Amino acid sequence: MANKIYFITGGARSGKSAFAENLAKGVAGKRAYIATAQALDPEMAVKIERHRKDRDTVWDTYEEPLAVAELLRKLSNRYQVVLLDCLTLWLSNVIAHAAGDDAVTARSLELVAAIKDFGGSCIVVSNEVGLGIVPDNPLARKFRDFAGMVNQKMAGGAGGGYFTAYGVPVEIK
Numbered sequence: 001m002a003n004k005i006y007f008i009t010g011g012a013r014s015g016k017s018a019f020a021e022n023l024a025k026g027v028a029g030k031r032a033y034i035a036t037a038q039a040l041d042p043e044m045a046v047k048i049e050r051h052r053k054d055r056d057t058v059w060d061t062y063e064e065p066l067a068v069a070e071l072l073r074k075l076s077n078r079y080q081v082v083l084l085d086c087l088t089l090w091l092s093n094v095i096a097h098a099a100g101d102d103a104v105t106a107r108s109l110e111l112v113a114a115i116k117d118f119g120g121s122c123i124v125v126s127n128e129v130g131l132g133i134v135p136d137n138p139l140a141r142k143f144r145d146f147a148g149m150v151n152q153k154m155a156g157g158a159g160g161g162y163f164t165a166y167g168v169p170v171e172i173k
Contacts, residue, residue, distance in 0.1 A: 004122075004159040005115060005154070005157055006023060006121070006124065006160040006162070007154045007162070008023075008124065008161075008162045008164065008169070009128045010128055010165055011127065011131070012127060014166065015166070016125045016164045018167070019162065019164055020083055020123045021055070029079070030081075031058055031060065031082070032062060032075050034072075034085070035048070035051070035061060035064075036064065036085070036087075036090040036093065037051075038065045065090065066093050066094060066097060069111045076118050079120055080120040080121065081121045082118060082120065082121070082122050083123045083124075083125070084115070084123070084124045085125040087126035087151070088126050091104075091146055091150060094107050104146055105146075105149075108149065111150075112150065112153045112154060112157060115157070116157050124158070126147070128151070129148070130144060155173065158173060159173075160173060161173030
């Protein structure tokens with residue numbers, strides 16, 4: 001499993017993160033966990049704390065909501081595997097902070113390139129948001145469209161791809 005990108009997607013609460021962590025156990029060496037969530041409300045703070053406690057001690061955790069590409073470049077020589085959880089949370093952070101659509105696209109492509117350039121294995125978790133109804137507002141549609149674009153770029157560069165539903169991963173690539 002060395003020097004490979006694994007892309008894991010599915011709906012909310014589909015078992016993506018647990019599957020990704022189990023997949024990473026198959027890689028020998030030092031592991032980094034990049035968490036992109038931010039505790040912007042009490043519910044999310046509780047969820048983040050639960051994830052911290054559930055993660056076993058073999059992970060070095062980096063909580064980075066925006067500068068993930070930069071962090072990956074710094075970690076490249078120090079870790080054999082990096083788990084990025086989650087690409088769509090990162091994207092929502094970028095959309096909230098970027099100056100326009102071109103900036104979001106540029107940051108997304110920069111992250112995809114950094115993942116491809118990483119010296120070890122990258123396991124990337126992302127939500128599939130295109131299977132539901134068309135969102136009723138422009139911001140939600142923009143997010144859905146950007147998520148579809150970045151998910152396609154990640155899946156295209158991945159050596160392995162999985163879709164999770166009901167806690168069951170299905171290999172699709």
